Amino acid sequence: MILLDGLKVASERNLKLKEEIEKYAPTFGRVPSLSIILIGDNPASQSYVKGKGKACETVGIAHKLYHLNENVSEFEVVQLIEDLNDNPNVDGILLQLPIPKHLDEEKLINLISKDKDADGFHVINQGNLYQKRKTIKPATPKGVMSLLETYQINVSGMNACVVGRSNIVGFPLARLLMDAGATITVCHTKTKDLGYHTKQADLIIAAAGRPKMITKDMVKKGAIVVDVGVNRVEGKLVGDVDFDGVKDIAAYLTPVPKGVGPMTINALLENTFELYLSHFNIE
Numbered sequence: 001m002i003l004l005d006g007l008k009v010a011s012e013r014n015l016k017l018k019e020e021i022e023k024y025a026p027t028f029g030r031v032p033s034l035s036i037i038l039i040g041d042n043p044a045s046q047s048y049v050k051g052k053g054k055a056c057e058t059v060g061i062a063h064k065l066y067h068l069n070e071n072v073s074e075f076e077v078v079q080l081i082e083d084l085n086d087n088p089n090v091d092g093i094l095l096q097l098p099i100p101k102h103l104d105e106e107k108l109i110n111l112i113s114k115d116k117d118a119d120g121f122h123v124i125n126q127g128n129l130y131q132k133r134k135t136i137k138p139a140t141p142k143g144v145m146s147l148l149e150t151y152q153i154n155v156s157g158m159n160a161c162v163v164g165r166s167n168i169v170g171f172p173l174a175r176l177l178m179d180a181g182a183t184i185t186v187c188h189t190k191t192k193d194l195g196y197h198t199k200q201a202d203l204i205i206a207a208a209g210r211p212k213m214i215t216k217d218m219v220k221k222g223a224i225v226v227d228v229g230v231n232r233v234e235g236k237l238v239g240d241v242d243f244d245g246v247k248d249i250a251a252y253l254t255p256v257p258k259g260v261g262p263m264t265i266n267a268l269l270e271n272t273f274e275l276y277l278s279h280f281n282i283e
């Protein structure tokens, strides 16, 4: 089994990105900048935001964290997003999810200017993605595609099974894989006999958020298995794939942690850089 080493690939890509930023910053008079909005004190979100800030520092992206109180009013969040939208020195804006229940997630995501949408969640950017137009792609699907490309895994002609159909992972990833020539099966909670579908697949993407749900009896010998899931079990992070069982069957497998996670962060940084370039009218 070949380990799809997301940490290594992301570090290499981050290094290249840093060089690109160093190349452009003197001309534009500033480095790219990312504003991160965190609402409340969810420990997992705090840890993700910290990781994103550190990663920005590694590549030379300026970042600013807006940490708002759990009970913040929607009006205040709207005002902050509008201010950031109007600020010419801000290239990317990220609203860390999930947000407290009293706030309208869809409204706030779509209030972020589509031209500053570092996560690629804006409805117009998603619409562009589904119409195969150039756009900012959601970070996790983009990161998974970069990981596969780096290992020269050509998905064209493969049967791919994506487990999960969320707007931010499963569904857009299915689209990107389809664009790359794979034949897609998308599974979800209404799927009957999940194992039947995963067992047909040359490529399995597990993105359900269910610890170790993909077991070795659900995987075809020689399959490529990408584990997007991040679950905290007894204080430890585990994926949606039973790594120890599946590693003897799969040809390629991502670890959790250090698999898709670092690739997602790298994609976020690359998105921020892309937004920065487009703010200076560079394609």
Ligand code: NAP
Pocket (backbone or CB within 6 Å): 140, 163, 164, 165, 166, 167, 168, 169, 170, 187, 188, 189, 190, 191, 194, 207, 208, 209, 210, 213, 228, 229, 230, 231, 260, 261, 262, 264, 265
């Ligand atoms: P989500 O919004 O909760 O969506 C989960 C999807 O999985 C839904 O479509 C759901 O089906 C499906 N699902 C749940 N249980 C299932 C089951 N038993 N069988 C088949 N399908 C099932 O989650 P998400 O935001 O897409 O994230 C998915 C996982 O990826 C989570 O563990 C999350 O933490 C992780 N994640 C990791 C990264 C990273 O960088 N590594 C980034 C983002 C997310 P229905 O639509 O029918 O409900």
